[in-house]
Amino acid sequence: MKNDSFLASLKIAIRSLFEAAATERNFRIQLAIAVAVIVAGLILGLTTIEWIVIAICIGGVLSAELINTAIESVVDLLQPEIDERARRAKDFAAGSVLVVSITAAVVGLLVFSRHLHEWLESGI
DSSP: OOOOOHHHHHHHHHHHHHHHHHHOHHHHHHHHHHHHHHHHHHHHTOOHHHHHHHHHHHHHHHHHHHHHHHHHHHHHHHOOSOOHHHHHHHHHHHHHHHHHHHHHHHHHHHHHHHHHHHHHHTTO
16 A cells, blocks of 8 residues: 655656656647636736636646546556557547547637637727
8 A cells, every 4th residue: 555645646746747748749738728828818817717717627628638648658558559449548538638628728718709809909
C-alpha cells in the first residue's frame, strides 16, 4: 500500500503537468488556447460567473487531455502490437477530448460573443 504524504503526491502531480507540457504536443496546444482565452477574458472584462464557467471549461479540457495521454500510455504498455481493441480504446479516449473541447469552444463562444460585440461597437 502506498503511503505518500500529501506534499509528495502534490509534487508528483505538478511534475506530471510539466512533463505533459514538455512531451505532449496536444497538451501544449490546449495550454496555448487556455492562455489565449485567459488573456482575452482579461481584456474583455469577464464577470465572475463567466470566469467560473471558463475556468471549468479550461480545467475540463486539460484534464481530458491528461486522461487521454494516460490511457494511451497504458494501452501502449499493455498492447504494444497493433490491435483493434487497443486502437478503439485510444480512439475513444481521443474522442472524449474532442467532445469536451467542442463543448468548451461552444461555451467560450457564448461567453465571449456579447463582450466581443460590445468591444467592436465601442470602436476598439
